[in-house]
Amino acid sequence: MDKRDLLGSEIKNIFDEDANDIELSAKFIERVVRSREKTWKNKLDDFLNKEIEIPLAPAIVGLAALLAISILPKDILKNQEIKVINIGSSQVFIKDYKDVSKK
Amino acid sequence: MEEKELIKELKKGKESAYYEIVNLYGNKLLRSCFLIIRDKNEAEDIVQETFIRVFKYIKTFRGDSSLYTWVYRISQNVAKDRFKNKMEICPYENEEVDYENPEDIMISNIYRELLRSALDSLSFINKQVLVLFYFDGFSIKEISEILGEKDSTIKSRLFRGRLLLKEALEKGGFHG
Numbered sequence: 001m002d003k004r005d006l007l008g009s010e011i012k013n014i015f016d017e018d019a020n021d022i023e024l025s026a027k028f029i030e031r032v033v034r035s036r037e038k039t040w041k042n043k044l045d046d047f048l049n050k051e052i053e054i055p056l057a058p059a060i061v062g063l064a065a066l067l068a069i070s071i072l073p074k075d076i077l078k079n080q081e082i083k084v085i086n087i088g089s090s091q092v093f094i095k096d097y098k099d100v101s102k103k
Numbered sequence: 104m105e106e107k108e109l110i111k112e113l114k115k116g117k118e119s120a121y122y123e124i125v126n127l128y129g130n131k132l133l134r135s136c137f138l139i140i141r142d143k144n145e146a147e148d149i150v151q152e153t154f155i156r157v158f159k160y161i162k163t164f165r166g167d168s169s170l171y172t173w174v175y176r177i178s179q180n181v182a183k184d185r186f187k188n189k190m191e192i193c194p195y196e197n198e199e200v201d202y203e204n205p206e207d208i209m210i211s212n213i214y215r216e217l218l219r220s221a222l223d224s225l226s227f228i229n230k231q232v233l234v235l236f237y238f239d240g241f242s243i244k245e246i247s248e249i250l251g252e253k254d255s256t257i258k259s260r261l262f263r264g265r266l267l268l269k270e271a272l273e274k275g276g277f278h279g
Binding site: 007008010011012013014015016018019022023024028029031032033035036045 | 118121122125126129130133134135137138143146147150151154155158159214215218219222233234237238265268269
């Protein structure tokens with residue numbers, strides 16, 4: 001069958017003309033590729049490449065709280081028991097008991 | 104990327120290979136499907152379904168035919184499944200041409216419009232063969248591989264399609 005006879009050439013011209021502006025969009029291509037069945041490796045890659053958004057305000061508050069806990073002395077918020085011992089005209093204040101480790 | 108390399112990468116499930124094959128054949132498939140069914144949305148659905156099947160069954164591809172032919176075979180099967188009910192042969196409608204002022208109209212334009220109308224009215228199977236042969240440039244042998252039919256069947260469908268077009272043109276006053 002001759003592709004180049006008059007009828008064949010005209011058919012091709014019509015097809016070319018009609019299909020000229022038919023094109024897949026980038027969005028469509030993305031959708032097609034995403035629609036595939038994923039392997040475990042693909043799923044893991046997707047997970048590792050995922051962007052994680054952290055809200056700034058809670059993150060700063062959280063970080064500050066963490067710093068406060070680690071830097072400030074643990075007993076700062078404790079009600080300290082103060083004992084007052086009167087020795088004559090002097091007073092001895094005992095705020096806390098500390099254990100001293102033996103070497 | 105060469106075809107062998109592309110197949111290898113597809114079988115490994117590499118994302119870049121998926122993009123490559125869609126970019127390589129996507130538009131060609133879309134245009135062929137559009138020419139056969141004349142509906143862009145339907146054509147897009149067929150292309151999407153085709154690639155889903157390609158990705159799913161690529162591991163079973165043995166390389167007996169080219170990847171291009173294999174992808175086309177899948178697309179034509181998808182198209183056939185979707186249009187089973189439209190596969191009966193439709194009689195073509197006569198194009199109404201304004202003969203009152205024929206000198207105002209270019210003869211070639213009438214010829215082309217008449218031909219376009221006749222092409223639109225062809226049945227799915229006749230149009231499918233014409234699109235694969237004239238638009239995609241496949242040989243009779245390749246079309247027979249794509250459609251899973253004998254060479255003689257393809258030749259006869261092509262002959263039948265051309266005959267219907269010629270008849271439509273003759274009815275419109277064009278001979279030879």
